[in-house]
Amino acid sequence: MHKLLRLLAAAGSLLSASAAPALAQLPAASSAAPSPTVPGLAVLKLQPGASLAAVEATLRQLGAAGVAQKYPKAQAPSPERPGSVELRTIYQFSYPTALPLAKVRQALLATGAVAYVEPLYQRAPLYQPNDPGADSTGTNPALTQYYLKNIQAYRGWDLSRGDSTVVIGISDTGTRFTHEDLRGQLKHNYADPIDGRDNDNDGYVDNFQGWDLADNDNNPTAEAPYGGHGVLVAGCVVARPDNGKGLAGVGFNCRYLPLKVYPSTAGGVFGGYESVVYGADHGCRIINLSWGGTGGKSQYEQDIINYAALNKDVLVVAAAGNANAELDFYPASYDNVVSVAGVSPTDRQVLTYSYRVALSAPGDFILTTEASNDSSYIPVAGSSFAAPIVAGAAGLVRSKYPQLSAAQVAAVLRRTTDDIYSLPGNTALVGKLGTGRLNVRRALALGPNQTAVRVLSQRLSRPRLLPADTARLTLTIQNLLQPVQGLTLSVSSLTPQLSVSGGATLGSLATSATATVPLQLSVAAGTPAGTRAVLRCRFTASGDYQDDQYVVLELNPDYVVLTANDLHLTVTSRGNLGYDGTDNQIGASITYRNSPNLLSEGGLLVATGPAKVMDHLRSAPLYTTDADFLTRQPIRMVAETPARQQAAGAFQDSLPSLSRGRTLGIRVRQRAWAWSAPATDRDYAIVEYTVRNVSADTLRPLHAGLFMDWDLPGDAGHNVANWDSTRYLGYVADAVRPTVFAGLRLLQPTARPAVRYYAINNAAGPTAPLSFADGFSSAEKFLTLNSGTRQNRAGGTVGSDVSHVLGAALGRLAPNDSVTVAFAVVAAPTLAQLQAAADAAQIRYQQVLPTRAPAAALTWQVYPNPTTGQVRVILPIAAAERQAELLDALGRSVGHWPVPATTNDLNLGRISPGVYSLRIRSDAGWQVQRVVLQR
Template sequence: MLVTLRWFFCAALLLGSTAAAVAQSAALPPATRTVRPGVLVFRLKATPADATQPRRPGPAALPAALTTTFQALGATARPKFPQATAPTAARAQAGAVDLGLLYELTLPANTSPTHMQQRLLKTGLVEYAEPLYDYQPLQQPNDPQADSVGPGGQYHLKNIRAYQAWNLTQGDTSIVIGIADGGTRFTHEDLAGKNQLNRRDPVDGIDNDGDGYIDNYSGWDFADHDNDPERARNPTDIAHGVMVTGVAAGATNNGLGIASVGYKSRFMPLKIYPSTPAGSFGGYEAIVYAADHGCQVVNLSWGGAGAPSRFEQEVISYAALNHDVVVVAAAGNTPQDLDFYPASYQHVVSVALTTRTDERSLIGTFSHRIDLSAPGEGIITTLGFTDTDYVKTGGSSFAAPQVAGAAALVRSRFPGYNAAQVAAQLRRTTDFIDDLPGNVAYAGRLGSGRLNVLRAVSEQPYSARVMARTAAPDRSYYQPADTLRLTVSVQNLLRELPGLTVTLTSLSPYVSVRQGEFSTGPLATLATAGNAAAPFRLAVAATGVPLNTKAVLRYHLHHAASGYTEYQYETLLLNPDYVVLDANNLRLTLTGRGNVGYDAANPSLGEGISYRQGPPLLAEGGLLLATSATRLASNVRNDKGGRDVDFESVGQVHRLPAISGSADQRAEGRLRETQPPAANPQAVGVALRQRATARATAPHQNYVLLEYQLTNLTADTLRPLHLGLFMDWDLPDDPTRNATGWDAARRLGYVYDAPGQTIYAGVQHLSGGQPSIFSLDNSTATPVGPVRLNDGFSREEKWLTLSSGTTYATAGPTTGADAAQVVGAALPYLAPADSLTVAFAVLAAPSLAELQAAADAAAAGYQQVPTTSKPRMLAGVWLYPNPTSGTVRLELPPGSPATVEVLSVLGQQLAAYSFQQSTATLDLSVYPAGVYLVRIETAAGTGTYRVLKRP
């Protein structure tokens, strides 16, 4: 019988690092991501042998250095997937992954997961480290009668031509669909007897098959860690999994209830949402289990928008590449053009939902990453509160299992197809729907069309796919005026192609394709071809590229004579709010909010600081600015378990043209305090312009210059004023044994690895005020000194590090500690509307002597014309208005010729003039906002005037 669904629970999971995920039922509110406390997952770096030959069975051994570190910290590591099989050499070369390299780390109480992430990365032994996430179920009331308008019954089976498809194949009981969801109800009349049993491990308290799971006869509960995947029979558990199962693999032709797309296909219940307070989300563990236990298809009716996770992508790749599983996922119920994970991961068939009339549902996600669509409104399926109940529901959660059921039929109909070929068959046999009135605006973003199961099991279409691509330069983002080349590998997945032309076009006005086509000639099934001889060439626009732009590229794979045509898309990130300077041995990230290395301590936002392509050297770096302990701004950690966010980007940090012989790479940006003094008494009232310069030639290859131009925005003289760089260094091989040093003659604060003394890094004060240095012990044990970072970094402590001169130049024992430093400048005063510049050099070298040599080179290479607030005044010379928005009027001594130069604050000549008249005009409108120097030479002498150009 069909019953009214009064309410049901839906589960949520965040798959990326920035947004919430929801189980994909219609109209669900987003959930809040919570980091699983005290847990990280990390991947060991593979040894060269791992890439060329099979690794021994079982998880990879932890390096002794990591074991020692974990023991010292009281942390414990265990293999994340101890039963996962290592890929063969052939599969490894094809991109398969080794989950034996993944470990889960349990941290001791009060240990920061973010800080531990950094410590793991600094060892050089870990490829990545990420948190794990938990989500609690969300109650969602629902009245199914709202979906009951119009004809009843399972209309979607007619739309997708399932009835005709069953005349050709009804699937096979050997094809198993893994349902990673909220559990099942074994006794429901339309599910009973359809679940796959593990007869090798009957329920007797023994792990008979040796797979690491005791009595997993009926499946597994990955949320509560037991062998009962049945949703608890109480009104507070999730019915979502029962509903999804009914669509994909419910009993068909049994005279009861509903029919499923998968017909004879069986299902494996993999419960991933907890029924107990101690449980936690288990979606990715369930995927690995399904792959290891013979599922040919896995359905994932959950996900979330946001950034991708490397851990999650590796799990997906393990299933698809190592075990040839067709992974199907819901594309989401977020009515926006966005990436949605796991649906947007590689090797996933992403499914959007449509209405009864094949038009885009108003609640559905749309994007170029979607593969195909399926009906998702008013879907009748099993409910699971009783053994005879059904419900009419909707969402991409119930579009995806239709495709999963179809994938099972295709695997039965074409048993020789691999997972990639099954996915291609599903994509290439859809019904085109982009020209329907409700879809025209979303053309290309609903996938290839609406699922047609009859065509999927009967036709033999052409299909090729870009399977891999390599960019040169290979970057995570590209800046304005960058150029790049793309080398792609294309594989023919289905019928033999008589020929193939691949054309690349840009759908973004900010990327142009200069070379965008190649032809392969005939391609046999599963044959590959590429364009290594003549890569695609692209160029990013030099100007006008908005911040954090995502540029979509389209591959058009076609053969004119046969009529074959197919599209594929990828995205480039353009113009992010950070810049990486890598012209020399030091690779340094400068962010738009004044952080150095990473935005805060987030390794996904920036590329850190490294030396000669080695491991990251810095855990966290950023600005401190203060006039007192109560008027202080920073963008680094605080004593409240988080970090201060007192600065915001005003002018995006961006690249500047190189200057031959003195600056191979340049970058600048503007930032200000988030709240002005009028709104925040703790604000300092200073605007900053930051600049970075890197030189590639000797002796300048071991440092990067950082300049900060400070402008007083208040009506009061700021006295005193302190600016500093907080640098929490984590030098390999053991970040807990870094020692600090201070070279007073060079105004150089530095840190080095005490055991080996093979890497040195530091900050040098070059100009602006008097230098200051404060070294800190960041150890978890009780450190010695007035500032203790192990319990946070308070405002009072920050002020102390800025205002103590050189009293605390060193910290920690001589054998080393987890060290940090604040290198700063003490400025006696800054008058209203006045500006001055403070300059530092960030350096690294393999020895102290080489670090000192780099410091000497930085001091010699940094040329700054004095910018005092009281320059020499020449008789008869006046400049106004100052500040100016464009033009400056000059009054010069009558009858005396004058030479006028416009200079940058580094003393670089921008323009030169000769005037005979007593009045003249300088046009500064062609220059960006900032401080400029006007040097005037008359018969009375030479004077330098500072002029502030406003935006």
């Protein structure tokens, strides 16, 4: 112990000179930055009963390789374990790094054989060192394991000291086998001694003392570059008690299994979720995950958690995060995870909090084992160390009450905490630090002899909750512990924009029994985009039982989907179409007549030069995204009738003075429309962007356009892009068997625009003028906007993976001036129908979206309409000089007639059938009506 005291006396220098360099290379997991993904590697899951053949064929076409069943030995789901999942239909594959995963996902989902396609996230270890020298109170908690007293571990050990048969998996950076406080605490696999053979036939050779899931070998020793984070975590759980050295882990006699998940070799890759499956399949009763990240919520990762928790009855404990903020953090925020928040020595909130937290534990000044030598110890801080304290307590509970399931153990831990919400600083966080701070003694003393009812799952009657929506929310609840009498559930909304009605008087509920409770939800009409709504579910029962649980719902997600006709278009708040930037989990793409998703990425480009391109699209280098546009007014529906939908919003970049000249200083008002009738309007939607210069300088030369990366069936790798110059229409179709055509038309209400069109072969090599092999640079984006229409075809004769940019050169834009550019997004079964839809969109734009609003409307009628050749025009007053003009879909004049009287007959018999605009000049300007000429 004298070595420990000398070390602690110099703790400040150790943290700065020893611990910090060893862990300085760890990715920062305490911020809210999204987790990175593994380049060129992804997983897919087959639909139940689907064949792999079509998937393999599509992957070959994409240039993907290495398709392999990821968990061939996983346990099958069992009807006796509701919610258990199938992992044997999950496959891992590699794909060309120049190919966006969004396109891979799109192609695979189009086969109909795939449930999901997801990247593999690289979740970072949670480490946040704390210098005890900063403690100015004179009593340094880092010199002792103060937290054992806080959580009443000493008194708890009087009731249970754990059992060596209870194994706690430590999924982390590895271990130090020879540390004096970890020796003897390891769980060995005696069925597979180190002899070069797979003696137990589990697919792992010589996995005698854990496994390195990152490098796929049998050496889970903590090594550079990630260092000894796993040693710190292991000490909190299983530091050997009663050996006269160092510390005592909370789990006391429980054993640990090291599962190394961070690579030590160049070929290694993060193996966190693989470690969860490995630990579940190799006897772990608890698995601790002191790593994670924000963003990238994944169904694949949720499946892995469900497999461990439901198929294998493993208690999964995870750190809630180290940001001093409220946020969702994964894996802690997944279902069936015990999420643990870290609190200070005085039980104050200091780290991440959320309604997903199950309970709290000490996470500051945690004295634990350290990896630099066999007798080193160090005080550390972070939820990384709060989680294993709870994992150790779970090991004690599972030892004393082996009959309890993982869900029941979690219930015991939640129900026996100490209330910490009355403390200053915590009062405003009710429900966001879980049920309170861990109390080991109470958990062991009360065990299953208490009431614990929980919301097991939830189901919404509609996929999105939009403003003015009503929906049904069905809660499934379960009684986890002793039978309950007089049970009631009341539900209230903590969010003004959401109201809820319903609840239940459930009466008696036996242990493990479930019940369903329907609720009616109502969303307020003016709900802002991206509102997070919270429902409080309060359970009460006989015996003074009361327990709260919280359900979080997203209202008015930050995009709208126009669904008035056969083309369904997603419009986001930052200038994207289809999806929000490169995140194709936010949005619903573009579909046509219930087709597969047609667009993998799309959005607005505004530029003045090769280094001044503003967008929210893929960038260079690979796997990066430009985030130039910021939401100013979230996109939302502003008018919705049976015949028309309209959405509006606004976004902007930064002022050049705030970005060292890297931005333009523009504000963009966006609007979008879709019509359900007549039939000629069912194949398109219109998007319009009004760009205002809010900078102090004239923008010149200003360009604006839309980038669209289409993936059309039947094979997105055999698409071709073409240009119809008479209509300003760029379109894409399958080169061999086209079943749907899709594209963009540039809409102009007045003069002919300086049109720009650029067709892109996405598979072009690095020597091409534009190559996605190294990303999509600003210079390449400007090239597409500044090359006229010379590059107007892509895909050749057999097709390729293609995209295109359609836009216009808009000239000069003085400060505070604005300019408008508009497009029709069109789709149709044939090229002729696509062209007709593009023509109809042009006429509709001229008719109802004039560039200048009339001073006074001229009330006039045209009938019959449609007509076979003769129409009658009725005007409110006569005017001798008045003329009518008929324009075709390209804006060309095809006929003039005098209309001097109140009733005028026009003969259109010599004009070809089609859709036309009939316009009459009045004092208020041009008044337009659409005329359909049939034969």
